[in-house]
Amino acid sequence: MDRQYPSAALERAVGEFSRLPGIGRKTALRLVLHMLSRPEEEVSTFGRVFSTLKQDIRYCKVCHNISDTDICSVCANPKRDGSVVCVVENVQDVLAIENTMQFNGLYHVLGGVISPVDGIGPSDLQIASLVERVSAGGIDEVILALSPTMEGDTTNFFISRKLSGFGVKLSVIARGVTVGNNLEYADEVSLGRSILDRTPFV
């Protein structure tokens, strides 16, 4: 067991860092000591940014993506196709899909997936607001772009039931072999899926 740090202020700072995911006490100590080698202004700016972070960050009232304005830049963009809504888990997924440049519709950020193990139920996610959005009309297709996991599939199923009866087209992103990899290295499930979900060769 490690001895205690020689200072309560150091202990406190290391404790705060090591509470973050993926950061152990050794890394935390290295980070804190790095900060101590930096100018005071830089370190206090770091602190100030995080002490008001939760107040500073706002969410789009339509899609629940992080935004500086009430309506985010995607939802407010008249060039985007408002009739297609892509349902994703989180902000990273929006960034990832935007980077593909293959989607010109709008998003709906759930804030996670249904996961009984983690105590996350449908009411913890932005599902009710998705149903509301669809029932308001103007949406022709909802694309489910959740992680291809048990939790993602459960959430897809739950959403599909909630949206049945609104006459909206439901689709799920394609699952198959990854582009650029040798077929022999593909996992069985994805390869099997790629055969079942084969598309016409153009």
Next chain:
Amino acid sequence: MDRQYPSAALERAVGEFSRLPGIGRKTALRLVLHMLSRPEEEVSTFGRVFSTLKQDIRYCKVCHNISDTDICSVCANPKRDGSVVCVVENVQDVLAIENTMQFNGLYHVLGGVISPVDGIGPSDLQIASLVERVSAGGIDEVILALSPTMEGDTTNFFISRKLSGFGVKLSVIARGVTVGNNLEYADEVSLGRSILDRTPFV
């Protein structure tokens, strides 16, 4: 190239994190989004700890280790042997040596090693205060426990010249094969050193 984040507050927080060593923009984004999922009080505490970090952290006036008091708990401990001083680079090294339970003397934290490439000269380190400490008397032995690198060796040499003439015994921590590893995996330099610096078999 990644698209910009949808919010300036998010951008700012990610920027602050990714300025830390070993944390890229993807990790920074993951950390910030994790914080957003935590209670507001927890996040603002995190911020407050760092906004005053540089003011809160103090250094021992004797050994320059991080301390909450003017004199650190090691220097103030009457059970420690004040006649032996171990010179180390930084706070982590003090913790590492304390964890071995093999040293009962005092420390002197240099704050780094001489490294012309990084623009670190002798005057940037606590070398003058070490010379002062030795010249004040009462110290019989100075143990040089710097990293076994070119920079560490340069610093060892510089300190040895500064301390010559004070009649203090100078020693350097042993370099040799690491304990618990097969000899065939030892690097040539350490193995060669272990032969040159062999000690009597007791």
